[in-house]
Amino acid sequence: MSDSDRVRETSKQPEGTERTESDPAEADRESETGAAREPDRKPESERDAITVDEEKDDARKIVTGQARYTADYRDRFPDLAHGKVVRSDIAHGYVESVDTSAAEAMDGVDAVITPFDDVVPDKLYSSSGQSYPEPSPWDLKVLREHVRFVGDPVAAVAADDPETADRAARKVEIEYRELDAVFDPEEALDEDAPQLFEADDVENKQSGADYSRNLESHFEGELGDVEAAFERASGDEERHVIQTEWETPYQSHCVPEPHTTIAYTDEDNRHVFITATQVPFHTRRQIAHLFDVPIRDVRVKKPRIGAGFGSKQEMAIEPITFALHLAADRPVKLEMSRQEEFTALRFRHPMQMQMQTAVTDDGDIEAMDLYTLSNSGAYGTHGMTVANNVGTKPLPLYPRVSNVRFSGDVVHTNLPMGAAMRGYGAPQGHFAVEAHIDEVARRLDFDPIEFRLQNAVREGDLDRSVAILKDGDRFTREIRSCGIRECVDRGKEAIGYDDLEQPDEDHRKRGVGMALIAQGSGVAGKELGAAQVQMNEDGSFHLQVGGVDTGTGADTMFSQIAAEVLGCTPEDVVVIAADTDLTPFDYGAYASSTTYISGRAVKNAAEDAKERLLEWGAKLLEEPPDVLDTGDGDVYSERTGKRVSLEEIGYEATYGDDEREHILGDGNHSTDESPPPYGAQFVDVTVDTETGEYELNKLVFAADCGVAINPALVEGQIEGGEHMSLEYATSGDLTFDEDGNPDVLGFRQYGMPRTTDHPEMETILVETHEPTGPFGAKSIAELPTNGVPPALSNAIRDAVGVRLTELPFTAEDLMAALDDQSGAGK
Numbered sequence: 001m002s003d004s005d006r007v008r009e010t011s012k013q014p015e016g017t018e019r020t021e022s023d024p025a026e027a028d029r030e031s032e033t034g035a036a037r038e039p040d041r042k043p044e045s046e047r048d049a050i051t052v053d054e055e056k057d058d059a060r061k062i063v064t065g066q067a068r069y070t071a072d073y074r075d076r077f078p079d080l081a082h083g084k085v086v087r088s089d090i091a092h093g094y095v096e097s098v099d100t101s102a103a104e105a106m107d108g109v110d111a112v113i114t115p116f117d118d119v120v121p122d123k124l125y126s127s128s129g130q131s132y133p134e135p136s137p138w139d140l141k142v143l144r145e146h147v148r149f150v151g152d153p154v155a156a157v158a159a160d161d162p163e164t165a166d167r168a169a170r171k172v173e174i175e176y177r178e179l180d181a182v183f184d185p186e187e188a189l190d191e192d193a194p195q196l197f198e199a200d201d202v203e204n205k206q207s208g209a210d211y212s213r214n215l216e217s218h219f220e221g222e223l224g225d226v227e228a229a230f231e232r233a234s235g236d237e238e239r240h241v242i243q244t245e246w247e248t249p250y251q252s253h254c255v256p257e258p259h260t261t262i263a264y265t266d267e268d269n270r271h272v273f274i275t276a277t278q279v280p281f282h283t284r285r286q287i288a289h290l291f292d293v294p295i296r297d298v299r300v301k302k303p304r305i306g307a308g309f310g311s312k313q314e315m316a317i318e319p320i321t322f323a324l325h326l327a328a329d330r331p332v333k334l335e336m337s338r339q340e341e342f343t344a345l346r347f348r349h350p351m352q353m354q355m356q357t358a359v360t361d362d363g364d365i366e367a368m369d370l371y372t373l374s375n376s377g378a379y380g381t382h383g384m385t386v387a388n389n390v391g392t393k394p395l396p397l398y399p400r401v402s403n404v405r406f407s408g409d410v411v412h413t414n415l416p417m418g419a420a421m422r423g424y425g426a427p428q429g430h431f432a433v434e435a436h437i438d439e440v441a442r443r444l445d446f447d448p449i450e451f452r453l454q455n456a457v458r459e460g461d462l463d464r465s466v467a468i469l470k471d472g473d474r475f476t477r478e479i480r481s482c483g484i485r486e487c488v489d490r491g492k493e494a495i496g497y498d499d500l501e502q503p504d505e506d507h508r509k510r511g512v513g514m515a516l517i518a519q520g521s522g523v524a525g526k527e528l529g530a531a532q533v534q535m536n537e538d539g540s541f542h543l544q545v546g547g548v549d550t551g552t553g554a555d556t557m558f559s560q561i562a563a564e565v566l567g568c569t570p571e572d573v574v575v576i577a578a579d580t581d582l583t584p585f586d587y588g589a590y591a592s593s594t595t596y597i598s599g600r601a602v603k604n605a606a607e608d609a610k611e612r613l614l615e616w617g618a619k620l621l622e623e624p625p626d627v628l629d630t631g632d633g634d635v636y637s638e639r640t641g642k643r644v645s646l647e648e649i650g651y652e653a654t655y656g657d658d659e660r661e662h663i664l665g666d667g668n669h670s671t672d673e674s675p676p677p678y679g680a681q682f683v684d685v686t687v688d689t690e691t692g693e694y695e696l697n698k699l700v701f702a703a704d705c706g707v708a709i710n711p712a713l714v715e716g717q718i719e720g721g722e723h724m725s726l727e728y729a730t731s732g733d734l735t736f737d738e739d740g741n742p743d744v745l746g747f748r749q750y751g752m753p754r755t756t757d758h759p760e761m762e763t764i765l766v767e768t769h770e771p772t773g774p775f776g777a778k779s780i781a782e783l784p785t786n787g788v789p790p791a792l793s794n795a796i797r798d799a800v801g802v803r804l805t806e807l808p809f810t811a812e813d814l815m816a817a818l819d820d821q822s823g824a825g826k
Contacts, residue, residue, distance in 0.1 A: 040603070040775045042564075048631065049563035050775050053712035054570050056553045058304065067304045070260040070276045074333055077264065081110050083324045083334035084165035085317075086155035086172045087344055088147035091181040091414040091740030092194060095145045095174060098155055103168040108160035111327035112172065115143040115154065119327045121290050121319070124203050128381040128419070129279030129286075129313040129588060131526045137216065137380040138203040142290070142319045147176070148196050148378035149414050150740050151344030156320050158328040162335075181414035181740055185352070185375040188214040188411045196378065196412045206384045206410075216376050217384040217410040221468035224403035229367035233358035239366070242440050243356040246432040247806040248789075250734035251348035251727070252744075253421055254752055257306025258341050261321040264331035272299045275318055278308045278548050279588030283315050284580045290319055302578035308550040309724070310420035311346045313590045314381060342750065343742040347734060349386055349418030349425070350375040353432040358403075363446050365455045367403035368395065370432065374410045377417035383410040386418065389425030392466050393786075394433040396676065397516050398455045399463040399479070406468050414740050420590060422721065423785035426519060427728060431807065434515035434790035439803060448794065449488060449497070452516055457482055457678075466520075466674075475524045475672060481768040481778070483704030484516060487680040490764050491702040495682040507690045510697070511799025515790040517679035521770075521779040522593035524674035529593070529601035530584030533562060533609040535663035537654045539633065539646030540572040543605070546586025547598030548578045552781060553713040554594045558602045560709055561774055565606035566613070567630025568646060584666075592677075592779030595709060599774040600669035609665025616649045616663070675770045677778040678704040681722075681787025684759075685795040692815025694796065695759075699726070701784055702764035707776035714780050715763045721784030722761060727752050729789040730808050 044051065061067040074080050100112040113120055124138040144152045155172050159165035180194040187193055190213075197211040208218025233239035261275040271293060277283050280300040288295045305312065321334040336345065351374050358367040372390045376383035391406035441451035457463070459482040467475035492498065495512055502510050531545040543562050549555040559573040566573070576582060586598055614625040617635030621628065627639040636643040653661045682700040687693075701718050708714040731751035735743045744750050769776035789807055797803050802817035 041769055042775060047564070049560045049570050050709050051707060051711060052560065054556055054560055054710050056713060057556045057559065057575070069257055069304050069306055070262060070274050071333065071335055073262055073274050073303065077262070077331040079330050080262070081158040081160065081324070081328050081330050081332045082162045082165045083321060083332050084157045084162070084169040085153045085320060085334070085340070086157070086169045086174070088150060088152040088154050090147065090176050090178050091150050092196070093147055093176040093178040095147065095154055096177050097175045099173040100155070102171040102173070103157055106164065106168050106171070108164040109157060109168045110160070110330065111158045111324055112168070113143065113156050113323055113327050115141065115145040117327070120323050123290055125286060125290050126204070126381055127315045129277070129282040129315060129590070130385070131587060132285065133204060135385050136382055137205055137209070139197065139201065139379050140381070142323060146201070149416050150742065151416060152378065153320060156324055158324040158332050182214070183413050183415055183736065183740055185373055185411040185413055188413050189409070194414070196414065206380070214412040215409060216380045216412055217387070218408070219384065219388065219469055220405070220407035222405040223464055223468060226367050226369050226403045226405040229358050229403040230356070233366065238361045239358060240444065241356065241358050242443060243354065244436045244439055245805060246353045246355065246435065248351050248428045248431060249807055250350050251421065251732050252342055252734060252750060253309040253311040253346065254747070254750070255307045255309060255311055255341065258336040258338065259312065259317050259345060260333070260335040261318050262331060262333045263318070263321040263325040265325070270297045270299055271322065272301065273318055273322070274301045274303060276305050276308070276312055277302055278312045278550055278590055280548065280578050280580050281546060281585055282588055283318055286315050287318060287322065291322065298580070300580045302548055305550045308589065309422040310424065310590065312550070313420040313588065314346050316345055338747070339745045342734070342744055342746055344416060346419035347416055348421040349383070349428070351390065351428045353390065353428065355432045355436040357436065357440055359440055359444065361444070363444065363451050363454050365398060365401045368398065368401050369405045370395065370429070372408040372428070374408060375415065375418065376410050376412055377415045378412065379417040380410070380412070381417060382419045386420065386425040388469055390429035392468060393426035393518060393520065394429040395465045395468070396463045397433070397457055397518050399457050399461045399465060400455065404465050404468060415736060422724060423782045424591065426782065427725065427786050427789065430515060430517060430786040431789040431793070435793040435805070438513065438790070438794040438797065442797065449492065449514060453485060453488065456484060456516060477673065477675070480772070481675060481704070481706055481770040482678060483766040483768040484678040484680065486766045487678060487702035487704055487764070488514070490766065491680040491682045491700050494700045494762050494764060495684055495698060497682070503686060508686055508688055509799040510684070510686045511795045511797070512682060512684050513791045513794025513796070513798055514680055514682045515787050515794065517681055517783055517786045518676040519592055519779060519783040519786065520674040520676055521596035521773065522674050523591045525672045527587050527593050527597045528668065528670045529586045529598035530668045531598070531601040531605040532584055533566070533605045533665035535609060535650055535653070537650040539568065539650045540574070541566060541568065542574050542576060543602065544576045544583045545598060545602055546578060546583045547594050548586070548589035550589050552594070552717060553710060554589070554598070556713065557595060557599060557709045561599050561602050562606040564775065565603060565610055567635070568633055592782045595777050596773050596779050597669055599709070599777065601667045603774040604667025604669060605665040606667070607665070608667055609663055612661065612663045612665070613646065613649060616653050617644055620644045620649065620652065671772065673772045675772055675778050677706065677780060677783050679783050679787060681784070681791040683788060683791040683795040685792060685799055687796060687799045687814065689800060689818055692811040692818060694811070694814060696792070698760045698762065699788065700762045700764070701787065702766055703780060703783060704766045704768050705780040705783070706768055706770035706773050706778035708765050708767065709775065709777050711765055714765060717780050718763045718784045719761055721782070722788060723753065723758070725785045725788035726758070728807060729792045733808050
């Protein structure tokens with residue numbers, strides 16, 4: 001093939017290469033922040049594959065039933081055994097004996113394991129899928145001789161089919177030495193309270209731990225001098241000190257797909273897990289540690305996941321599945337029932353919070369003090385780190401407050417274990433902070449929005465409160481992108497904030513509330529993503545990335561980022577994700593890190609491959625690489641307009657006469673940065689003052705997530721997050737009887753809002769440019785989970801003048817508050 005065959009002339013500038021003048025206001029903003037014309041800042045006219053509503057790559061497979069989840073792989077194992085867990089039916093005690101004889105005598109039963117069997121590790125570990133070493137205590141065992149809540153796993157059975165496994169599990173007889181239990185976190189701190197752990201029951205203890213008082217962790221941090229600020233305010237008529245208290249409940253993840261794992265040993269004697277996990281590489285490391293096998297001999301394969309929301313950031317069932325597999329000597333599938341998901345797996349931590357501010361008559365906040373008491377439940381997975389986020393996510397909304405204190409206690413009780421859940425402490429913290437700020441504004445007769453904006457974060461601010469619990473200034477951050485004021489302005493207009501019509505009936509009152517929202521983009525200093533791009537001969541690509549798609553559309557987003565760099569279409573990028581044997585390392589899908597961390601790794605890998613594309617293009621076009629770029633499936637010259645297709649480059653590089661190369665690109669990304677996305681949540685509510693019932697008329701969420709790589713998927717994340725936030729505010733709650741037995745066994749009792757319960761939702765995307773993110777992107781997934789509880793509390797306060805401070809908000813609670821208000825007015 002001659003050069004003249006490879007190269008074709010173009011009579012016009014390639015589409016997408018023509019520069020446009022930037023908006024003057026945008027240029028001024030860039031100049032002020034020192035972020036002008038970052039290499040990956042692209043005006044809309046130059047974008048091809050990003051900020052496009054690309055169809056989610058698995059959407060059609062999901063709706064047609066072709067998508068394969070973990071349980072769907074059972075047909076690949078003709079000799080598959082099915083597992084069932086035997087769980088404690090007491091809240092606290094020791095297993096005295098386990099009689100497995102009746103179960104073992106049943107036909108079709110392959111194995112019954114207990115805490116006393118050699119195949120079950122006796123090591124302590126943490127099930128939290130976090131970085132190494134885990135920032136959580138090692139206080140778990142695979143099966144428990146010391147049980148600490150109703151639902152603790154004590155034994156497990158493997159049998160030919162699920163029905164036999166279930167019957168066998170019921171035949172396992174357990175005798176306990178029962179101990180007193182404690183269910184209230186304040187009571188658990190008493191010196192005379194039942195003690196869940198002895199000191200030697202825990203390794204890797206956290207700061208401030210005192211297990212004699214059931215205290216998993218105590219933490220505190222301070223900026224400035226908070227006590228002095230409050231003392232000054234208490235003696236000054238022009239200053240005010242306002243204190244409030246808030247309480248939040250357990251919340252279930254309500255994952256559509258329950259926790260499921262298949263474990264087997266392959267023909268090379270390597271241990272393989274097909275499992276619904278958000279953290280395949282962390283799971284591989286933890287399994288290797290727990291069972292004393294080399295990491296090289298463990299493979300974790302993540303198939304399609306039916307959502308995780310943090311619950312699958314836990315290595316919750318993989319160790320039991322593996323122990324059953326070793327005992328049965330055949331592949332084993334363990335799948336949780338819906339009842340187990342609601343009673344024995346993982347949940348959002350319940351919390352009690354106190355918030356106090358000192359504020360001037362002019363509306364300047366001079367001091368903020370937030371304390372949280374977190375109920376960690378029976379074990380400490382994610383206990384301290386979730387509680388840390390209660391303050392370090394919402395307090396940075398007001399970074400110019402010079403005196404800030406944040407402290408907390410994380411306490412064990414004989415209830416199910418709290419863990420990672422979407423928002424990771426921020427929903428609890430935003431409820432306390434944003435409802436408190438609203439209350440302060442109303443007591444001082446300020447418009448709540450104007451009061452917030454007077455004190456709220458701006459682009460260019462230096463945020464120290466995000467690192468209030470850290471030593472030194474390493475994680476203090478400069479705010480380089482902040483669209484919060486545009487979010488507020490557009491949200492106000494959409495909700496009709498300034499033009500609210502009241503109902504005709506005197507007993508029906510309408511109000512609007514709002515809350516400012518912030519989150520993060522990964523865990524600063526605790527993330528790593530990696531990716532590799534491989535070019536095929538025809539100009540298509542395989543992208544291998546360790547990042548995990550939990551149903552959010554991450555694989556689609558990855559293909560769009562790679563395509564934008566490589567100059568092809570997203571359909572030309574095949575994503576191979578999250579298999580520890582095939583893909584590069586990644587910390588996993590949590591902390592809103594996937595786009596910001598893993599997406600940046602993909603971009604770096606694509607740019608690495610692009611360098612080789614340009615080198616080969618330079619050979620074929622006989623032009624220097626620095627005048628070449630990619631686009632429309634070609635490498636083209638910005639100087640002459642000559643083009644050569646990626647397919648031609650692929651074949652030439654692979655089969656050329658003089659030189660050959662497999663074009664590859666590698667990329668990693670790790671950073672101390674975690675830029676916050678911002679949002680403004682608005683709620684329109686009508687309250688019936690005769691019954692306490694309330695009706696949500698509309699939800700509006702305006703979001704600044706930087707540049708939205710795929711706006712349709714971003715909107716889907718926002719609407720899903722608002723649903724979870726609405727559930728938290730209005731209906732979701734897990735309660736227990738006086739013996740610690742769960743009252744809620746499934747969706748029927750739980751009360752998740754249905755489609756017919758939903759108010760109208762409007763989503764607004766406000767574009768900013770985050771210079772540290774891929775093409776200016778920040779995170780979005782967790783941000784919208786934080787807003788409905790405070791905004792709804794604020795809306796009810798606006799409508800009828802009473803403040804609800806405990807989730808979920810019920811008609812009975814609201815009617816009681818109205819009665820109290822009426823009685824106080826007499």
